[in-house]
Amino acid sequence: MYLKISRENLRKWLTELKKGAEVLVPEKVNGLWTYTPFQGQDPLPNFLNSRIPPKSVFFPSMQALVEWKSSGGSVQLRSLTPAAGPKVLFGLRPCDARGLRILEPVFSQDNQDIFYGQNLSRTLLLGVACRRPCPGSFCEQMGIDPQAAKDFDLSFREITQGFIVKVITEKGGKLTGGGVFFTEAAAKEWEEARSEIKNKNETLSFDLEKVKTRVGERFTDEEFWMRVSLKCLNCGICTYLCPTCHCFDICDLQIPGQGIRFRCFDSCAFPGFTKMAVHNPREEKWRRYRQRVSHKFNFFPQNFQNVACVGCGRCVVHCPVNLDLRQVLLAISG
Amino acid sequence: MAEARAEVRKEDLVNLVQDLFSEGRVDYFLGYQPGTVKFKTTPLIIKKGEDIQKLAVDDYGHYNLTFYLKEIKGRVGILVKGCDSRSLLSLLREGQIKREDLYIVGLPCPGQIDPKKIAAALSCEPEDLEQIFRRGREMIAKVGGQEKTVSLTQALLEKCLACRYPKPLVFDTLLSGEYTAPISPMKRPEDDLRPKPAAEKWAFWSAQFERCIRCYACRNICPACFCPRCLVEENMPQWISPLPSKGDNFLFHLMRLMHVTGTCVSCGECERVCPMEIPLMKLNEKMNDDLKELFAFMAGVDLEKALPFRTYHQEDPDDFIK
Numbered sequence: 059m060y061l062k063i064s065r066e067n068l069r070k071w072l073t074e075l076k077k078g079a080e081v082l083v084p085e086k087v088n089g090l091w092t093y094t095p096f097q098g099q100d101p102l103p104n105f106l107n108s109r110i111p112p113k114s115v116f117f118p119s120m121q122a123l124v125e126w127k128s129s130g131g132s133v134q135l136r137s138l139t140p141a142a143g144p145k146v147l148f149g150l151r152p153c154d155a156r157g158l159r160i161l162e163p164v165f166s167q168d169n170q171d172i173f174y175g176q177n178l179s180r181t182l183l184l185g186v187a188c189r190r191p192c193p194g195s196f197c198e199q200m201g202i203d204p205q206a207a208k209d210f211d212l213s214f215r216e217i218t219q220g221f222i223v224k225v226i227t228e229k230g231g232k233l234t235g236g237g238v239f240f241t242e243a244a245a246k247e248w249e250e251a252r253s254e255i256k257n258k259n260e261t262l263s264f265d266l267e268k269v270k271t272r273v274g275e276r277f278t279d280e281e282f283w284m285r286v287s288l289k290c291l292n293c294g295i296c297t298y299l300c301p302t303c304h305c306f307d308i309c310d311l312q313i314p315g316q317g318i319r320f321r322c323f324d325s326c327a328f329p330g331f332t333k334m335a336v337h338n339p340r341e342e343k344w345r346r347y348r349q350r351v352s353h354k355f356n357f358f359p360q361n362f363q364n365v366a367c368v369g370c371g372r373c374v375v376h377c378p379v380n381l382d383l384r385q386v387l388l389a390i391s392g
Numbered sequence: 393m394a395e396a397r398a399e400v401r402k403e404d405l406v407n408l409v410q411d412l413f414s415e416g417r418v419d420y421f422l423g424y425q426p427g428t429v430k431f432k433t434t435p436l437i438i439k440k441g442e443d444i445q446k447l448a449v450d451d452y453g454h455y456n457l458t459f460y461l462k463e464i465k466g467r468v469g470i471l472v473k474g475c476d477s478r479s480l481l482s483l484l485r486e487g488q489i490k491r492e493d494l495y496i497v498g499l500p501c502p503g504q505i506d507p508k509k510i511a512a513a514l515s516c517e518p519e520d521l522e523q524i525f526r527r528g529r530e531m532i533a534k535v536g537g538q539e540k541t542v543s544l545t546q547a548l549l550e551k552c553l554a555c556r557y558p559k560p561l562v563f564d565t566l567l568s569g570e571y572t573a574p575i576s577p578m579k580r581p582e583d584d585l586r587p588k589p590a591a592e593k594w595a596f597w598s599a600q601f602e603r604c605i606r607c608y609a610c611r612n613i614c615p616a617c618f619c620p621r622c623l624v625e626e627n628m629p630q631w632i633s634p635l636p637s638k639g640d641n642f643l644f645h646l647m648r649l650m651h652v653t654g655t656c657v658s659c660g661e662c663e664r665v666c667p668m669e670i671p672l673m674k675l676n677e678k679m680n681d682d683l684k685e686l687f688a689f690m691a692g693v694d695l696e697k698a699l700p701f702r703t704y705h706q707e708d709p710d711d712f713i714k
Binding site (some may be wrong): 088089090104107109110119120190192193194262286289291292293294295298299307309311322323324325328329330344374375376378379380381382384386 | 427428429430432433434435437439455460516517519520535599600605606607608609612613625632633635636637663664665667668669
C-alpha cells in the first residue's frame, strides 16, 4: 500500500503520535546530528545521517542490568527491565535499519537479550530514502538500496510536495491512522519518487563476494595486516560509530551496601580488550585490526549469514587518520 | 589581488626522502598523502623506501605527525610544520625521543584549511562543500555550483590564525618555500566561558563530557600523551570506570588535562579528532595560559627552560596543602 503526506501534515501527524509515544527525529545538537525527542520542528531538515548510529537507541552505551542491596548479611538482587511504551524513530536511513536487523540474531539467537529485543519491538522504524550519498559511504556495494528498505515499518521518499510512503509492515500501516494526515498514492508515484544518488566513488569499488571468500585466506598473511593497519591509532571511533559493532564490557558501580551492574560499549581496537591474567592474544595492533575486519566479513557471516557492515561510511570519514576500510577491502579482494 | 604563496614542489620532497633512504639515514619516513575522502589528507608511513612517490602536500595536513613517534621507533624521518616542531622540542626536553634518531624536514605551511569552519561561515553543512581552493590570498568554496569567497580567517584552522612559529624551531633541512604565518598572528579570541561563575562553567563541561563516548582518540592522537600505561586502563585498583558516565568522563578528561599540561603545544589534534565535537582546546588553552602566567612557561619553544611539573625547589610554596 502506498500513501502520500505533505510536509506540514507530517509535522502534525508526528505531533499527534507524540501524545501516545516517544517520538525521535533527527536534530543537530552541539554540532552533530543525533536523534532527539520531537518538539514540533521540521522533522527532516538538511540531514544526511546521525553521527552516533541509532543502534544506541536499542543498545545504549550504558545499560543497567541488575542492582543489588546488602544489609545484615543478606543480599537482595533485582533484575532491571527495559523501558516500556511505544516509541517512534523517524528519519532512519536504510543502512542503519539494516544494521539493526543484522544485530537481531546476536541478541536473540542463543540467549534472548530482553533489552535489545524489547527496545526493537516497541519501536516503529520510520525510514527515509537518501537523496545524497554520505561522504565515505559504500552502502550499495554492501547490497543496500539507499532508496528503500524492507527493514522499516514505513518507508518514506521525499518529493517536492512532501513524501510518498510505502507501508511495509502491518503495525506501520496502523500507525498512519484513518486518512486524516495521509492520502492514498499509486505504486507509480512511489517509483517516480526514487532519486538518483550521484557522486559515487568508483575508484574504491570492491567485489564483496571476493572479499568474503578471500578474507579468510588472508588471515595468516601477517605482513598484509601489519601493512594495512600501520597508521591505525587504536582509538575506538570506528567501533563506537559503527551501526553493527556490538562488543561490550560488564562493569559495576558500587558504594557500600549497594551497586548496579552495567553493560557498556567496548572496542576490539583497544589493547586491553583481550587482556587476560597471563596473556593477551591481541597485543599487537595488526591482530586487533585483523580481528575487526575478519569479524565483520568472515566470522559474522559464518555465524549469522550476513556480513556485519552496511557501508554507512562513518568509520571512513571519522577515522582520525583516514584509514579507509574500502581500501582494505579492495586490497583483500584484489 | 595579492599573490599566491609558492607551493611546495612535490619532487623536492620526493627526491629528499629518496636520498634519505638510499643513504641509509632513516628506516621510516612520516609524511602525508592525499586522503580518500574530500578535504582529507592521510598520514603516509614510509617503510624501507616503499611508496615514496605517494608523498604529497596539500591544504589538509592537519596532522601533527609527531604522535607516531610514540610507536615508531628507530631512525625516523619526519615532515613537520612549524607548529608540529614544538612537539618535537617538547618531547626532546621530556626525554621521550632522541635528536640523533630523527631526520627533521621542515615544511612551509600556508595555513591548513578547516572545511567545518568554511561551512559554518557559509551557513551550510560541510558535506555541501563541493570544492575549496585558494585564489591569491583568498579562499573560494563552491556550494551548489556557486563560487563563494571566504577570508583566510574564516577558512583556516583556529591554531593557524594564532600562528607564531611558521618556521620549524628544530630541523635538519627545510623544504624551499615561504616560512611566514598565513595572516599576521591574531590574539585568540577570549574564551567567553572564563569570566563566568563556576556553576555555569560546571554546567557547560558537564553537558560536554556527558557526550564523551570514551573512544580515547584525543589521547591516542596526542603527542604529549606518551605514558606507556594510562590510568584509565588500570584496573587494580580501578581509578576510572570504563563506563562512559558523566563523572568518569569528567575524571578522564581532567586527569588527561593535568598530565599534558606543560607538554601540550596547542596543536589542536584532540579537538579535531573528537567524534563528539567536544571543545577540548578551551581547557588546554586555559592551562597553557596559566602556565604562562604562573611559570612564564610555554611548551616546546626551547630546550633549556625548567619543566614546571618536573622541577622541584625547596622554597616552592606549599601553602595549598592543608
